[in-house]
Amino acid sequence: MSSIIETVDLVKEYSQGEKSLRVLKGINMKVEEGDFMAIMGPSGSGKSTLLNMIGALDKPTSGTVLIRGVDISTLSDNQLADLRSKEIGFIFQFFNLISRMKALGNVELPMVIAGVPRRERRERASKLLEMVGLGERMHHRPMELSGGEQQRVAIARALVNDPAVLLCDEVTGNLDSKTGQDIMQLMRNLNNEQGKTFVLITHDPVVAQSTDRLVTLHDGEIIGEKRVW
């Protein structure tokens, strides 16, 4: 299997006035196509920073991020945006849905950005909402939905442009354990049935145990990597 994402000596620093804060200290990591992997680590260890980096949302201070073999530092801002639009789906802890749009509208949004025609948008969005179990809730606004339902909308939104990789930042962190398990099951099915690649950040050892591969981050460095099975 070929690496879909690869980082080489990835360093990220934040400058805070005089001194600079080194958040990632040379990360070498590979995400293979079809992976279902977790990144764990204490708060502030740089997990979200790493995820943003491999999702082409942020630029490294030094080192390289290769997405499908392409060094993203060679891409323009517009090319990066297009890459995020087509190859990557982000799912966040706090769902980050647009509150004034209905579920359907939220799921359609990435397709609006990608320039998909209206009729196809409608069709794909409703199909995906049905798939995540929200066929009855398409016309509800986020505030009319439970946390679990909102996260399902967010998953549908992340999937709608058929990306290869889904990057999930503590997607179950804001849900109770039963709902969290359902969401995990949904993602696992997507991985099994559609071959979607998942990178999950989590604090929850139970979640981590249900993945195939676990990377442990500490203070900006990878301190452990193991196959869960």
Add this chain to the structure above:
Amino acid sequence: MAFESLSERKFRFALNLLGIMIGCAAVTGLISLTQGMNNEITSQMGILGTSTITVIPGTRLSSMLASSQEGGFMGSSGGSSFNPATTSELDWRDIDILEKMHGIDLVVPGVSGGQGTYIRKGVTFSVSVDGITDRYFEINEADEILEGRELLRSDKAVVIIGYSLAYPFDGEEQYLDVGDRIKLTTKVNKKEKTLSLRVVGILEESGSSIGPGGGDESFMIPLRTYEQFFETGGEYTSIQVKAVDPDFIDQLSDEIEDALEGVSVITSELAMSMVDSILGTVEAVLSGIAGISLLVAGVGIINTMTVSVMERTREIGVLKAIGARSSDVLFMFLSEAVMTGIAGGAMGAVFGFMLSTFVGNYVGVTAEVSLSLGTITLLFAVITCVISGLYPAWRASNLNPVEALRSE
């Protein structure tokens, strides 16, 4: 909470809309009203006719006109500094001179400024009185007789009345008819005087209450009768001259000004240019006021959009995370501004036209409601909104997505 911020945003949008709307309504309303006024005055000036020259006493007007046309009267010859600007008056000697000049068809003296009252069917009417000659209607072609006849050379105690005096209360009932007799009362040199007059003619409605001897609420009596009654001492307030050839009217007016010292000469062209310059100033001032109100609305939009960008920082982060380009975000915010501009501009233009029509009705001016003015207003509103929205939208589009997502 989300609901609250939603309705709050709607409220702010409505406020923006209102701001733009008021600005546009002011622009449209004021401009359409001044244009209507311009039309009105222009059409009234047209009554003067292109071959008519009006001579009035005093050089003040002509020097004013000359200075406004030539850019200051400092440049004119030094000899004119002793011009008796106020003294000379118009009388029979001037008529004599004019009648001997070449290129003149007709010379018609007139007196105006008289005031008087009469009682009819228990109602007291006050009127302005003009003294005219039998040739008056030859030169003032716009004044037409509705009923009765024009003046005759032999007429003495007769009167031609304005339309509103015959039908004073919206034409409900005729108060004065041809053949009726009335007693005109006035005070001349502090003594009460009465003049008995017989109505021989009624003028057609002219639409104005003022005008050179042709207002809807005035009396026109024979010049001699006027002179005796008001004790004018043979002075005229104006002399109208009809040129044989309208093409030489400028030359002729120069000659008249030279021949009769201390007079001003008005041609319809000159009067029009003066009116134009006055109305131009009025329009500029009004547009300025309207412009300021649009400016204020623009500042309001900058403010609201800046707040909106701040509020939606996280949303902008999300948009970028799901693949929006900076230009998409810019476009999104700008299109909101354009929407505000279109809605506010259109509503403002309509509202402005309604307002100017209403006010125009009230003051007796037909406001000019034109598609082009409406379009310009709309365009102006959109441009204002886009300019105001440009900076906030640009800021939104340049937000770092990671920072934006971290924000609360």
